[in-house]
Structure formats: structure tokens, C-alpha cells
Amino acid sequence: MPDLVRICLESELPREGEVCEMAGGRLCVARVGGEIAVLDNVCPHDEGPLGQGMIEDGRVVCPYHGWAFDVKTGAALHDPEAKAHIYESVVKDGELWVRPPDRSS
Numbered sequence: 580m581p582d583l584v585r586i587c588l589e590s591e592l593p594r595e596g597e598v599c600e601m602a603g604g605r606l607c608v609a610r611v612g613g614e615i616a617v618l619d620n621v622c623p624h625d626e627g628p629l630g631q632g633m634i635e636d637g638r639v640v641c642p643y644h645g646w647a648f649d650v651k652t653g654a655a656l657h658d659p660e661a662k663a664h665i666y667e668s669v670v671k672d673g674e675l676w677v678r679p680p681d682r683s684s
């Protein structure tokens with residue numbers, strides 16, 4: 580399993596109810612209910628940039644066609660089989676750390 584990778588300072592994270600892009604546009608970082616969630620920035624519908632979307636009812640909403648994704652499971656509201664990838668992440672020592680995908684298998 581790959582090691583955690585440092586993404587940014589805690590002070591750079593979005594505020595409650597906001598979403599942004601990180602890691603050169605590869606990640607979508609959201610703060611919902613006081614928790615940080617890290618999703619793949621590429622929407623599974625048609626590759627919209629989730630980090631340019633918004634938070635609505637606790638979900639990340641894609642700016643292209645409005646699909647809404649649960650920040651814990653990545654499941655789309657209208658179709659739980661359609662999922663945005665969720666990355667394991669932790670905020671520690673004032674920094675956000677994310678585990679990249681395991682490409683070894």
C-alpha cells in the first residue's frame with residue numbers, strides 16, 4: 580500500500596461547505612460537517628472537475644451536469660453504482676495527507 584503523500588497545509592483547506600481543487604487539479608477536497616473529504620477530481624459521468632463544483636446537502640455537486648456525490652462513499656445520489664473515487668486522507672500536524680491509489684496490483 581503506498582505511503583501517504585503530503586498535499587497542503589491545513590490552512591489551505593476549504594472552509595465548511597466549500598470545495599476546491601488540489602494537487603494540480605487531480606484532487607477534489609471538500610469540508611462537510613467539519614470533516615475533510617478527498618475525492619478524485621474527475622467526475623465519473625463525463626470527467627467534470629468536481630473540485631470546481633459546490634457542496635449541496637452535504638454532497639459534492641459536479642459543475643457540469645449536477646451529479647451529487649456522497650463525501651464518504653463517493654456514491655452518486657441518483658445511482659449508487661456510479662461512484663467518485665474517495666481517497667484515504669488525514670489531517671495531522673497541520674497538513675493534509677492523502678494515500679495515492681495502489682497501482683501495484
Ligand code: FES
Nearest residue numbers: 622625627641644
Ligand atoms: S461530468 Fe459530472 S455530472 Fe456530468
